[in-house]
Amino acid sequence: MPLKWKIILINLFEKRIFVHYYLLLLKKDFMRKKIIAGNWKMNKTLPEAILLVNEICQELKARPELINIKDLEIVLAPPFVYLNECYKLIHEFPNVFVASQNCYPEESGAFTGEVSVNMIKSVGAKYIIIGHSERRSYFKEDYLFLARKVLAALKHDMKPIFCIGEVLNEREASQHFEVIRTQLQESLFQLNVVDFEQVIIAYEPVWAIGTGRTASPQQAQEMHAYIRSLIAEKYGDETSQNISLLYGGSCNAQNARELFSMPDVDGGLIGGASLKVQDFITIIESVI
Ligand code: PGA
DSSP states (O other), X not given: OOHHHHHHHHHHHHTOOOHHHHHHHTTOOOOOOEXXXXXXXXXXXXXXXXXXXXXXXXXXXXXXXXXXXXXXXXXXXXXXXXXXXXHHHHTTSTTXXXXXXXXXXXXXXXXXXXXXXXXXXXXXXXXXXXXXXXXXXXXXXXXXXXXXXXXXXXHTTOEEEEEEOOOHHHHHTTOHHHHHHHHHHHHTTTSOHHHHTTOEEEEOOGGGTTTXXXXXXXXXXXXXXXXXXXXXHHHOHHHHXXXXXXXXXXXXXXXXXXXXXXXXXXXXXXXXXXXXXXXXXXXXXXXX
């Protein structure tokens, strides 16, 4: 079904019309990229990490169509300690990059155990995941701290993948839209438009992360459309259309295609399934 009709049907289904859809209906070309990012979390030893990246590289080499797509980026986020090794293995691919899973917002100094943006950049990473729900909940990272991390990343021309998402109680109490609005307003909407356009947003409902309970494609689309409408309100329609919005939370080889077929879902932040080569490749294939 053509994208245009899909959008019309979804709008009728939700009885909502968002201004930015008019732009889509006018067939305007938008700049946003499709992105599949694998968040390895705290998994793998160095030999295992090298093996996984080598296997991914082999699979990609066998599918040149995946490495020659202009608007597709593949991102691997191993633990800090393997970033440089992983970078060396992937850097010959034009659209494969490495990301760190976190950063510290200060430049340098007496912050034992922390890793600055400049350090991350120096080992070859291009992206930084910021605000993952595990950081928010286990490490008590608040809005202001996350906003500082985003600024630090942008200062060094790194691309933040900024995670937002509601917990189960909030969804059950129908507070999910409000939660997302606050998370955006308090950490990202302080940015000027030029900086904001460098950010990738990952909507990850916390109840779906690692639980095997995925948001339905309609739930993902509804929230992504809402996020885009908030961005349009703050920064204008064009900016809202240029931002890549990823879905994360039990996205796997079976459900990826349906999720990515939604007009406002531009790819995924993949946890568990990114550790399995064939599943990860299938997920990449599902976004094109
Ligand atoms: P999951 O994790 O795919 O294992 O649910 C996603 C994430 O935490 O980014």
